[in-house]
Amino acid sequence: GEDVEQSLFLSVREGDSSVINCTYTDSSSTYLYWYKQEPGAGLQLLTYIFSNMDMKQDQRLTVLLNKKDKHLSLRIADTQTGDSAIYFCASRSGAGSYQLTFGKGTKLSVIP
Amino acid sequence: DAMVIQNPRYQVTQFGKPVTLSCSQTLNHNVMYWYQQKSSQAPKLLFHYYDKDFNNEADTPDNFQSRRPNTSFCFLDIRSPGLGDAAMYLCATSRAANYGYTFGSGTRLTVV
Numbered sequence: 001g002e003d004v005e006q007s008l009f010l011s012v013r014e015g016d017s018s019v020i021n022c023t024y025t026d027s028s029s030t031y032l033y034w035y036k037q038e039p040g041a042g043l044q045l046l047t048y049i050f051s052n053m054d055m056k057q058d059q060r061l062t063v064l065l066n067k068k069d070k071h072l073s074l075r076i077a078d079t080q081t082g083d084s085a086i087y088f089c090a091s092r093s094g095a096g097s098y099q100l101t102f103g104k105g106t107k108l109s110v111i112p
Numbered sequence: 113d114a115m116v117i118q119n120p121r122y123q124v125t126q127f128g129k130p131v132t133l134s135c136s137q138t139l140n141h142n143v144m145y146w147y148q149q150k151s152s153q154a155p156k157l158l159f160h161y162y163d164k165d166f167n168n169e170a171d172t173p174d175n176f177q178s179r180r181p182n183t184s185f186c187f188l189d190i191r192s193p194g195l196g197d198a199a200m201y202l203c204a205t206s207r208a209a210n211y212g213y214t215f216g217s218g219t220r221l222t223v224v
Contacts, residue, residue: 035215042202043215077190088154104153
């Protein structure tokens with residue numbers, strides 16, 4: 001079945017950029033998402049990208065997609081302590097598929 | 113604000129005692145989902161409703177059931193909770209062709 005892999009931990013200094021990486025296996029994935037989860041809370045959709053795009057920018061967030069390598073990344077510019085959370089990459093196959101397949105999440109720690 | 117609301121935020125139940133978790137939405141989305149998230153793991157889809165049509169994942173235990181009496185509400189019933197069912201349960205919604213899910217804040221279930 002579909003598999004989504006992420007590194008489990010990332011630590012950065014406040015003000016630096018964070019880059020969280022994700023790989024997926026399903027070549028038919030049409031939508032790819034980044035979700036943020038703060039302690040004890042649900043998942044908040046941060047951004048998404050369609051598979052026919054290779055980059056999307058939204059304020060401090062930049063998503064890069066390398067469809068050939070099935071690699072997705074999330075860059076957070078000027079990382080703040082409020083960005084400390086777990087970040088989940090998720091993929092969704094094409095038409096008729098309602099399931100999101102999530103990675104295990106990357107815990108981002110921001111050092112003041 | 114339109115949203116997905118889960119009640120309660122924290123639920124403690126006894127081993128083997130039936131428990132029901134609830135989810136409501138004001139988004140008028142067609143699809144509602146229940147995910148189970150155990151500590152340090154990716155959310156795992158249990159089932160979803162597309163309107164009134166129920167779709168169970170193949171590996172969802174029979175112990176888990178769901179009801180959707182109307183568009184706004186969806187319930188997760190655990191008939192005989194075991195210690196291994198302790199987890200965060202996340203409800204989410206989406207339009208059939210929408211680009212992402214909207215998640216509730218989750219219910220953290222403890223089994224004693």
